[in-house]
Amino acid sequence: MVVVFEATHEQLTAKYPAEVNERYPKGRKPWISSIEQYKTMYDQSINDPDTFWKERADELVEFFSPYHTVSSGTIDKGDIRWFDGGKINVSYNCVDRWAKKTPDAVAIIFEADEPGQAKYITYKELLDMVSKAAGTLRSFGLKKGDTVAIYMPMVPEAAVSMLACSRLGLVHNVVFAGFSANSLAERVNDSKATVVITADQGLRGGKVIQTKAIVDEALKSCPGVKNVLVFKRTGAQVNFQEGRDVWWDDALNQQTEFVEPVHVESEDPLFILYTSGSTGKPKGLVHTTAGYLLGAAMTSRYTFDLAQGDVFCCSADVGWITGHTYGVYGPLSLGVTTVIFESLPSYPDASRFWQTVDTHKITQFYTAPTAIRALRRLGDQFVTSNDLSTLRVIGSVGEPINPEAWCWYRTVVGKDSVSVVDTYWQTENGSHLLTPMPFATTTKPGSATFPMFGIVPAILDANSGEELTSTTAKGVLCIKRPWPSIARTILGDHQRYLATYMHAYKGYYFTGDGVLRDEEGYYWIGGRVDDVINVSGHRMSTAEIESAIIENEAVAESAVVGVSDDITGQTICAFVLLQSGLKESDEIKKSIIATVRAEIGPIATPKYLIILDDLPKTRSGKIIRRVLRKVAAGEEDQLGDLSTMSDPSILAGIVSKVHSAF
Ligand code: ATP
Ligand code: MG
Numbered sequence: 001m002v003v004v005f006e007a008t009h010e011q012l013t014a015k016y017p018a019e020v021n022e023r024y025p026k027g028r029k030p031w032i033s034s035i036e037q038y039k040t041m042y043d044q045s046i047n048d049p050d051t052f053w054k055e056r057a058d059e060l061v062e063f064f065s066p067y068h069t070v071s072s073g074t075i076d077k078g079d080i081r082w083f084d085g086g087k088i089n090v091s092y093n094c095v096d097r098w099a100k101k102t103p104d105a106v107a108i109i110f111e112a113d114e115p116g117q118a119k120y121i122t123y124k125e126l127l128d129m130v131s132k133a134a135g136t137l138r139s140f141g142l143k144k145g146d147t148v149a150i151y152m153p154m155v156p157e158a159a160v161s162m163l164a165c166s167r168l169g170l171v172h173n174v175v176f177a178g179f180s181a182n183s184l185a186e187r188v189n190d191s192k193a194t195v196v197i198t199a200d201q202g203l204r205g206g207k208v209i210q211t212k213a214i215v216d217e218a219l220k221s222c223p224g225v226k227n228v229l230v231f232k233r234t235g236a237q238v239n240f241q242e243g244r245d246v247w248w249d250d251a252l253n254q255q256t257e258f259v260e261p262v263h264v265e266s267e268d269p270l271f272i273l274y275t276s277g278s279t280g281k282p283k284g285l286v287h288t289t290a291g292y293l294l295g296a297a298m299t300s301r302y303t304f305d306l307a308q309g310d311v312f313c314c315s316a317d318v319g320w321i322t323g324h325t326y327g328v329y330g331p332l333s334l335g336v337t338t339v340i341f342e343s344l345p346s347y348p349d350a351s352r353f354w355q356t357v358d359t360h361k362i363t364q365f366y367t368a369p370t371a372i373r374a375l376r377r378l379g380d381q382f383v384t385s386n387d388l389s390t391l392r393v394i395g396s397v398g399e400p401i402n403p404e405a406w407c408w409y410r411t412v413v414g415k416d417s418v419s420v421v422d423t424y425w426q427t428e429n430g431s432h433l434l435t436p437m438p439f440a441t442t443t444k445p446g447s448a449t450f451p452m453f454g455i456v457p458a459i460l461d462a463n464s465g466e467e468l469t470s471t472t473a474k475g476v477l478c479i480k481r482p483w484p485s486i487a488r489t490i491l492g493d494h495q496r497y498l499a500t501y502m503h504a505y506k507g508y509y510f511t512g513d514g515v516l517r518d519e520e521g522y523y524w525i526g527g528r529v530d531d532v533i534n535v536s537g538h539r540m541s542t543a544e545i546e547s548a549i550i551e552n553e554a555v556a557e558s559a560v561v562g563v564s565d566d567i568t569g570q571t572i573c574a575f576v577l578l579q580s581g582l583k584e585s586d587e588i589k590k591s592i593i594a595t596v597r598a599e600i601g602p603i604a605t606p607k608y609l610i611i612l613d614d615l616p617k618t619r620s621g622k623i624i625r626r627v628l629r630k631v632a633a634g635e636e637d638q639l640g641d642l643s644t645m646s647d648p649s650i651l652a653g654i655v656s657k658v659h660s661a662f
Contacts, residue, residue, distance in 0.1 A: 002377075002378065002379035002579065002580055002581055003379055003380050003381060004376055004377070004379055004380060004408075004553075004579060005376075005380055005407075005408050005411055005412045006404075006553050007403070007404055007407035007408065007411070007445075007551075011407045011411070011445075012403045012404065012407060012445055012551070013444075013445075014444075014445070015442050015443070015444055016410070016420070016442060016443045016444070016445075017442045018035075018419055018436070018437070018438060018439045018440050018441055018442060018443070019419075019439070020033070020439055021417055023389065023390075023391075023392050023417055023418070024392060024439075025309075028307065030305050030438070030439035030440070031301055031302055031305055031307075032302055032305075032437040032439065032440045033439055033440060034440050035437075035440050035441060035442070037440060038437050038440045038441065038450075041453055042450075042451070042453055045453040045454045046454070046456060049070075049071065049454060049481075050070040050071065052453065052454065053070050053071065053082075053294070053454070053484065054070055056294060056298050056453075057083065057290075057294055060294060060297040060298055060301070060333070060334075061088065061093050061290070061293055061294055061297060061333070062088075062092070062093055062097060063083075063086045063087060063088045063266075063290070064087040064088060064089070064092075064263045065085075065086065065087040065263070066085070066086060067083035067084055067085045067086030067266055067290070068084060068085035068086075069081075069083075069084040069085060070082065070083065071083075071482065071484075072084060073482065074482070075479075075480075075481065075482055075502050075507060075508065075509050076502060076503075076506065076507055078489070078494065078497060078498045078502045080482040080486060080488060081266075081267050082266060082267070082288075082290060082291035082294075082482075082484045083266035083267075083290040083291060083294075083484075084266060084267065085266070086265070086266040086290055087263040087264065087265065087266075088263070088264060088266060088289055088290050088293070089166065089167065089169075089261035089262060089263060089264060090163070090166035090167075090270060090289060090293050090329065090333075091130055091134075091163040091164070091166045091167035091261055092167075092261040093293060093297075093333050094163060094166075094328075094329060094332035094333050095107070095123065095126050095127045095130050095163060095332065096127060096261065097335070098123040098332075098335040099123040099124050099126070099127035101335065102123060102308065102335060103122060103123055103124035104122050104123075104124065105122060105123055105308065105335065105337070106120050106121065106122055106123075106337045107121055107122060107123045107125075107126040107332060107337065107338070108120075108121040108126065108156045108159065108337070108338055108339075108340055109121075109311070109337060109338070109339045109340070109360050110155065110156050110339075110340050110342070111339055111340065111341045111342060111343065111356050111359075111360070112203075112342050112343070113203040113204060113205070113206065113342045113343045113347070114203075114206075115343075115348065115352070115355065118359070118360070119156070121156055123335070126160070126163075129156075129157075129160045129252070130160055130163045130164050130167060131167070131255070131258050131259045132252040132253075132255040132259075133157075133160050133161060133163075133164035133252060134164040134165075134167040134168050134259040135252075135255035135257060135259045136164075136229065136246070136248075136251040136252055136254075136255060137164055137165065137168060137170060137195065137229075138168060138259065139251070139255075140194075140195055140226065140227045141226075142168065142170055142194070142195060143168070143169075144168065144169035144170070144262060144264065144268070145169065145170075145171065145268070145269075146170050146171070146194060146195075147170065147171045147172070147173055147191045147192055147193040147194070147272065148161075148165050148170050148171070148172050148173070148193055148194075148195045148196070148197060149172075149173045149174075149175060149184075149187065149188045149191065149193035149195070149196045149197070149225075150162065150165075150172055150173065150174040150175070150196075150197045150198075150318075151174075151175045151177050151179075151184055151196060151197070151198045151211065151214075151215055152174075152177055152197060152198060152199055152202075152211075152231065152318070153177050153199055153202035153203065153204070153209070153211065153233055153342060154317055154318065154340055154341060154342040155199065155231065155233060155340065155342060156340055157199075157231045157248065158174070158318045158340075159318065159327070159328045159332075159338075159340065161197045161229075162174065162271070162318070162324075162328055163328070163332075165271075166270060166289075167259060167261050167262065168259075168262050169262045169264040169268060171191075171269045171270065171271055171272060172270075172271045172272075173187060173188075173191040173193055173271065173272040173273070173284075174271070174273065174318055174319050174323075174324070175187045175188075175274075175319060176317055176319025176320065176619055176620070177198075177199075177202055177209065177211055177317075177319065178209075178317075178319075178619045178646070179319075179619065179643070180214070180643065181214045181215075181217035181218040182218070182643065183643045183644075184214065184215065184218040185218040185219070185220075185221045185222050186643075187274060187284070188218065188219075188222045188224075188225060189221070189222055189224065190284055190491065190492070191272050191284065191491060192224060193222075193224070193225065194224055194225055194226050194227070195225065195226065195227045195228070195229065196215055196219070196225055196227075196228045196229070197228075197229045197231070197248075198211055198212055198215045198228060198229070198230055198231070199211045199212065199230065199231040199232070199233040200212050200230060200231070200232050200233055200234055200235065200236055200238045201233055201234040201236050201238070202233060203233065203234065203342065204342070204343065204344060204347075205343060205344040205346065205347035206347060206348070208234065208236075210238075211233075212230060212238040212239065213238065213239065215228060216239055216241075225244075226244070227244060227245075227246060228241070228244055228245045228246070229246050229248055229251065230245055230246065230247055230248060231248035231249075232247065232248065232249060264289055265289070266288070266289055266290035266291070267288045267289070267290070267488075268288060268289050269286050269287070269288055269289070269488075270287050270288060270289045270292055270293075271286075271287055271324065272284050272285065272286055272287075272491050273285055273287070273320075273321055273324065273427055274427075275426075275427045275428075276320065276427070276618045276619070276620040276622055276644060277618055277641065277643070277644030278528070278618050278622050278623075278624055278625075278626075278644075279512070279528060279530060279626060280626070280640060280641060281640075281641045282641075282644060283427075283428075283490050283496070283500070284490060284491035284492075285427055285428055285487035285489075285490060285491070286487055286488050286489045286490070286491050287430055287485070287487055287488070288488050290484075291430075291483075291484030291485050291486075292329075292430050292431075292484070292485045293329065293333060294484050294485070295325075295430045295431035295483065295484045295485025296325045296326075296329040296330040296333060296430070296431055296485065297329075297330060297333040297334060298431070298453070299325075299330065299431040299432040299435075299452060300312075300325075300326060300330030300331055300333070300334055300336075301334055302437060302452075302453070303395070303421055303423060303432050303435045303436075303437070303438070303452070304326075304364040304366070304393050304395065304421070304438065305364070305392070305393055305437075305438050305439060306330075306331065306334050306336050306364060307334070307336070308334065308335045308336060309336075310336050310337065310363045310364060311336075311337045311339065311360055311361055311362045311363050311364075311390075312326075312331045312336050312337065312338050312339065312362070312363065312364045312365075312366070313338070313339035313341060313356065313357070313360070313362045313364070313365050313366065314326040314327040314331075314338070314339075314366040314367075315341050315345070315353065315365075315366065315367040315368070315371065316366070316367075316368065316397070316398075316620075317620070319619075319620075320427075320620045321425075321426075321427040321430070322366070322368075322397055322398070325430060325431055325485075326366055327340065330431075339356070339360055339362060341356060345367075345371050345374070345375055346374070346375075346378075349382065350375055350378040350379070350382040351382040351383070351385060351386060353365075353367070353371070353375070354382065354383050354385075354386040354388060354413070355386055357386065357388050357390070357391060358386040358387050358388065361390040362390060362391065363390050363391065363392055363393075364391070364392060364393040364394070364395070365391055365393075365394045365395070365413075366394070366395035366396075366397065366423075367395070367396065367397075368396065368397060368398040368399065368620075368621050368622075369396055369398060369399045369400070369401040369402070369405055370398065370399065370617065370621035370622065370623075371621065372396065372401065372405045372408070372409050373402070373405050373550075373556060373557045374556075374557075376405060376408045376412075376556070377556035377557070377577075377579050377580050378580055379580070380412050383412050383413055384412070388413060388414075388415070389415070389417075391413070391414060391418050392418055392419065392438070393418060393419050393420075393421060393438045394409060394410075394413060394414055394418050394419075394420055394421070395420070395421040395422070395423055396409065396420070396421070396422045396423065397422075397423045397424075397425070398620065398621065398622055399622050399623065400446065400525050400526070400527060400543035400546075400547075401422050401445075401446060402446065402543075402546060402547040402550045402551075403445035403446040403547055403551075404547065404550045404551050405550070406420060406422065406445035406446055407445050410445075419436070419438035419439060419443070420436075420443060420445075421435050421436050421438055421443075422435070422436070422443075422446070422447065422448045422449070423435040423448065424448035424513075424523070424525050426511060427487070428486065428487045428501060429483075429485065429486060429487075430484075430485025430486060430487065431452070431485045432452045433451065433452055433455050433457070433479065433511075434448035434449065434450065434451055434452065434455070434457070434523050434525075435448060435449065435450075435452055436448075436449040436450070444522055446524060446543075446547060447518075447522045447523060447524045448523055448524075448525055449522055449523065450521070450522070450523065451523075454483045454484070455479060455483055456479060456480040456481050457477060457478070457479060457480070457515075457523065458477075458478045458479065458480050458508060459473040459474070459475040459476070459477060459478075459515055459517055460475050460476050460478050460505055460508065461475050461476075462475055462476045462514075462529060462532075465505045465506070471517060471518075471519055471520075471521055472517060472518060472519050473516070473517045474514075474515070474516045474517075474526075474539070475514070475515065476505075476510065476511070476512075476513070476514060476515070476529050477511045477513045477514070477515035477523075477525070478505055478508035478509060478510050478511065479508065479509040479511070480507075480508060480509075482509075486509070512528055512529055512530075513525055513526070513527065513528060513529065514526040514527060514528070514529050514531075514532050514541050516541075524543075525543065526541025526542070526543045526544060527541050527542040527543045527625075528542075528625070530626070531561070531562075531625050531629075532562075533545070533560070533561070533562035533570050533572055534562065534569050534570050535562075535568050535569065535570055535571060535572065535603060535604075536568045536569060536603070537569070538603050540572075540600075540603075540604060542559070542560045542561070542625060544600065544604075545560045545572060545574065545596065545600065545604050545606075546558045546559065546560050546574075547599075548595060548596045548599035548600050548604065549574055549576060549592060549595065549596055549606075551595055551599060552591060552592045552595040553579070554578050554579055554582055554588045554591065554592065555576055555577070555578060555579065555592060556577045556578060556579045556580070557576070557577040557615060558574060558575065558576045558577070559574075559575045559615050559623045559625055559628055560572060560573070560574045560575070560606070560625075561573050561575075561625050561628045561629040561632055562629070563607075563608070563629075563632045563633060564633070565607075571606075571607040571608075572604065572605070572606040572607055572608075573606060573607065573608040573610070573628075573632045574592075574596075574606035574608065574609050574610070575610050575611075575612050575615060575628055575654075576592065576609065576610070576611050576612065577611075577612060577613070577614070577615060578611060584611040588611075589609050589611070592609060593605060593606065593609065608632070608661050608662065610657055610658060610661050611657075612653070612654060612657060613650075613653065614647070614650040614653070614654075615628075616628065616645055616647075616650065616651070616654065617645070617646050617647075618644045618645065618646065619644055619645070619646045621646075624644075624645060626640070627639055627642075627645070627651070628654070631651075631654055631655055631658050632658055632662075634662075636651075636655050639651075
């Protein structure tokens, strides 16, 4: 029998005061140690933003020449600029500064796919690698403003490639190395990349991925690509096109000259990155240099209470924004050690994350609800067999985290001695929008609590667009003014940027997410606005119903969608994954329905309850409800863009289950 911790009603509804306990290092103080300090800083960030951001910039980043204007532009016009006139370089801030100050501090720990093969790279070594990689890119004739596509496994060389691009003012476009040749080709062409950095093969969960072969296939339709830089991950024999392809090691070893960081403008683009594609065709967002870097540094410091000496592990792939901001740029800009995790949480067994924490004495750990739910499903023994007492802050990002999963994370992983930070943000935002301060904010399971400095949230009525100013409010989440790390445009389509984010509600940045603000001002993300379900005039969020379902002890994961209904407008269709080892039965279904009725009320009773073996997810691990919605509506021939779905082969099974249920 699998033992899984079940939270009690008291735990699920409790408030968890922030506390500094015996795990906190002696002689150190949290960056934010009381809610009053948070409020004072937050108020300054809103009432006197230019002073606030100037002070943060002075503390956290180094400019080669000073900016003349802290910020300009508006959401309405979509012409946002930060630190205009300044000259800066991201790789200098993330590497050179620390290579001078603390050359022997570890910058990157590489936790390779096979356990026990970790590698350590100091800041001094990282600088050498970045300089040589930059020299190599320069030898291809690339110059400031050119784009480089990066299609790499989770190896340190992926981060080195990103930093090398930033060193020369090149724009990187990291494409998650799980994407097909087609999707890669589309992104390479869309961004006009002329160089691709890749590896011979990738390793994930003991499986070999033919990375270079996928690149070769993609490049058949990318005439603009002149060079491919190939890192040897496994050393396997792969196709090598003379004249176009160059081996990473050979090229870097030829570089004898130190490459100085190029002084770029604050508003020069740093990277392009596509969204996860949960709601449709991914959007290629453009992030610029100084504002993004400051957003990454500031939020990394405050959300995770990071300081030099800490060992931070963000399990997200560098192919996603979380991997960019919290795997690479944030921790390195603070001189912290970052762990690059190549493997899967389930390889060789479900204790891999926790073994990694134990081995490297990780102090802050950051992952996604999908991983937390999957690991909870497999049982507590995988966690408890490791020493996790170095952990102080554990974070979640990517989807709403159900209170049940939140409590499991805090109690089983954190032994009730850590702070849990549920961080809400998007690719478009560059860095956190809503998050607790780990040693200041009293948390509630499932709430991302309060805004980050400089963020002014607003809740709008979805239909009228009117701002709801009462403390308790439910509607769509918008942000009222620009912050430094907001994306500046959608690549090649500024009109779509304006239409999607800036003009949906005049004067507000529109997130597309539904939100509730409770009587104490806490924010609760309810999922995508499109996913709100309206039953007989009662508007319910998918997150709310899913969280009730997952409270049933048989349930591991759930996705809820609305289907149209002649009488009630919409009815609820719930898809459920059971805990490992359980079999579908009428008894289990009845008990799940009873849980929902008890938790929310009869109005939330699912009319259809369908037990599945798998849920459709994006390659970044998020549930794609639009696919389930289409299947439930009998429109499985109109599923739209499925390139971002991690395993389309599960669709047939879902369709047949739905057909027999309806
Ligand atoms: P696309 O925009 O292509 O549909 P996506 O929105 O999933 O894909 P991302 O930018 O990776 O792409 O994800 C941002 C979204 O993830 C948010 O809009 C929100 O819906 C969800 N999200 C992220 N963090 C949280 C969180 N802590 N709580 C609730 N939802 C979250
Ligand atoms: Mg989105």
